Amino acid sequence: MASLQEAAFLFPLLMAIGGVLVSFIGLPRIKLSAYENHGIVLSALASLSLAAMGLLVTAMFPVTIAKSTFVVFGGLFFIISVTARLVGQKILLLMFEDETIRKRVLVYGAGQAGGQLAAALAMTSEVKPVCFVDDDPALAGLIVGGLPVISARNIEKTITDRRIERVVVAIPSAPDSRRRELLRDLSDLPCEVLALPSFIDLLDGKQDLVESLKPISLDDLLGRDLVDLELPEVAQTYAGKSVVITGAGGSIGSELARQLLRCGIRHLTLFDHSEYALYSIERELSEVAHAAGIKLSARLGSVTDPVQVGNCFTTAEAEIVLHAAAYKHVPLVESNEAVGMYNNVHGTKVVADAALAHGLERFILVSTDKAVRPTNVMGSSKRLAELVIQDLASRHQTPLFSMVRFGNVLGSSGSVIPLFREQIERGGPVTVTHGDVTRFFMTIPEAARLVLLAGSYARGGDVFVLDMGAPVKIVDLAETMIRLSGRTLRNEQNPDGDIAVEITGLRPGEKLYEELLIGSDMLTTPHAKILRAQEEKLSELEVANFLRDLQVAAQTGDADAMRNIIMRHVAGHEIARASSDT
Structure with missing residues (x-):
């Protein structure tokens, strides 16, 4: 008793020191619901520190308290501290846990x-x-x-x-x-x-x-590894250049812009006819471009207007153009043939001529697998656009003209992915046009990188394609998306499922499967997954004739004339006669 009385003055001192120590270690700042291994370690550290401080204080003052007292105190503090927190944590979980919503x-x-x-x-x-x-x-x-x-x-x-x-x-x-x-x-x-x-x-x-x-991610379900397109020659080709992207507000155009900002270019000009799309991509990239020291410009205009395109190239002092502007939605172009054909074909000719007149170094056309033996107006228009570029490439060394052809892009505007996602959110059904329809798929970054690589590998008149593995059945993709959303598939085997897949029938101009090559002649490139196709082209006179006929048909809105142009000049086409006027 005497020992406790003579040491009574130490208790307030030790309590004050202990409070400072525990606070310094951070034990009170640990959220009770998050108290786990790290908190237990801090509790042990606090216990050891308190015991050591007690021993130190008693050594400094003439008291006769046994040293083992503080060892026992440290152990008890640790046990009580950890037990109290774990019990409190369990009580909180039991009090607030709602098994119906967890x-x-x-x-x-x-x-x-x-x-x-x-x-x-x-x-x-x-x-x-x-x-x-x-x-x-x-x-x-x-x-x-x-x-x-x-x-x-x-x-x-x-x-x-x-x-x-x-x-x-x-x-x-x-x-x-x-x-x-x-x-x-x-x-x-x-x-x-x-x-x-x-x-x-x-x-x-x-x-x-x-x-x-x-x-x-649907990227994980492509059925193949993503293609590594990170090559140094991309940055070397574009570094320090002034680049123009047409259709910059679209899925591919906007991703091209994002990737170009990482290539050390000097000036990036975004060209698009959609005010909102152009505003959105400029707003997204302005801060990034400023931080990278890259000049960013946004120009409203149509690729079918030579004056607007020419002024854009002059103002930008353009050296490279990536032509991604196009009408690409198959059913819409099918029912608006004149506008779709004129924009995709004549617009390509306008941009290519401007590139030639302004002495650009490179011109890259973004094309599609639907241009191969097309069954719709959109695919035919892209094949005619390719023929325009192939003709110019055969007659001019500069710019280096090249084309990039790829399949469906996961998540791009107008693709099946956003459509399926919207249908699933509405509760279905998910509509598929045919049970046997297949498509090649690639990611947006893969598509954009392929376009940039084409600019690096171009020799003139090349058609680049990406090895995209096996095609994917659209009905399988629809069923997978339903399951990934947490819903169940409703079919004959599971009539009580959440969402059904409904077969609606092929749309006008839709193919069961797509191809990437017209012929079989393929050349390699420095990248094992990128191939260069050598395909037949039309003569300068034939190209001039269909461009003249296209101009007349577009002015008169003559759908039959449009179809005749396709029948005469697009190899392997399977275009049905239009049943109604455009």
């Missing part, structure tokens, strides 16, 4: 990333981790972070038995090919599937594990 989550991958993700998800009020699934049979039956690990072979049964609503793939260290294969397999599951980015993506970004979760 989605039940299965984490695919019981490694370090999966364990950290499950722990983080457990602290949220929106989801509840239920179990792990892993490919490694050695992990099956173990407990990780308080959750059981189940073999991947039993994933479908696990989802049903445990009422799983969401699967989160947490294998960021896996190769991209393995991740894509896994995501394609999981897309058939009757629940929503999210993916954690690769470690490289996580390191490049600033988001934590939970914030980085994202729905499976």
Whole structure:
């Protein structure tokens, strides 16, 4: 008792010092719902610091308190501190947990990333981790972070038995090919599937594990690895140049603009006839261009107007033009033949002539696989545009004229992806024109990079195509998107499903499948996945004749004359007679 009385003055002193120590360590700043391993470590550090400070203080004052007292005190402080927080955390979760709104989550991958993700998800009020699934049979039956690990072979049964609503793939260290294969397999599951980015993506970004979760991208479902188009010659070709992009407000044109800003160009001019599209892309890029020291200009105008195009090239002191402006929506061009043909063919001739007159170095035409043996007016107009460029390339060394031909672009305006997404959000049905329709797909960055590479590889008159792997069935794509949205497919086998796929019949001019090549003569390029096609072209006189006939047909709105131009000059065409006037 005497020892306690003589040391009574130390208690207020130790309490004050302890409060400062605990605050300095940061223990009070840890959110109770997020108290886990890091918080326990801080609690241990605080306990050791308090015990050591007690021993230090007693050594400085003449008191007879046993040193073991402070060792016991430190241990008790640690036990009480950790226990109180964990119990309080559990009570809070029980008080505020609403099992009816918390989605039940299965984490695919019981490694370090999966364990950290499950722990983080457990602290949220929106989801509840239920179990792990892993490919490694050695992990099956173990407990990780308080959750059981189940073999991947039993994933479908696990989802049903445990009422799983969401699967989160947490294998960021896996190769991209393995991740894509896994995501394609999981897309058939009757629940929503999210993916954690690769470690490289996580390191490049600033988001934590939970914030980085994202729905499976359709890029993962292409059926092939994305083509690596990061080559130094791209930047070398465009560095220090003044570049004009026509159709700069479109899907491809805007992505071209974004990528060119990373190539060290001197001046970028955005040319488009849509005021809103031009305003949007200029607003998006202005800050980036300013930071990179690149002059950015926006010019409203039509590619069919020689004065507007010429003035644009003069003002910009243009050296390279990327011609992406075109009407590309097949049904609309099919029912507006004169406007579509005139814009796509005559507009290309106007821009090409301006490039020739102003002494530009390079001209790259963005074309489409629908130009190969076309069955619609849009594809035919793009083939005629190619013929215009091939003719100019045969007669002029500069500019270096080249063309880029690729398939459907995932997520571009007018493509099936936004249409399917909108139909799914409305509750369906998702409409597909034919059960056997297939298309080649590529991503917007792949398409834009291919255009830029064409400018690097151009020798004059080239048609560049990208090896895009096997074509994708549109009906399979529709069903995959339904499953990825967290809905179920309604069909004969599952009449109670959420959304059905409805076959509507081929539209006028629509093909069952697309091709990328007219002939079989192919040449290689420095890139293994990019090929150069050598195709037949028309004579200068033939091109001049169809351009003259096109001008007359456009002025009179003569649909039959338009179709006759196609029949006479587009090889392999299968265009039906127009049933009505344009």
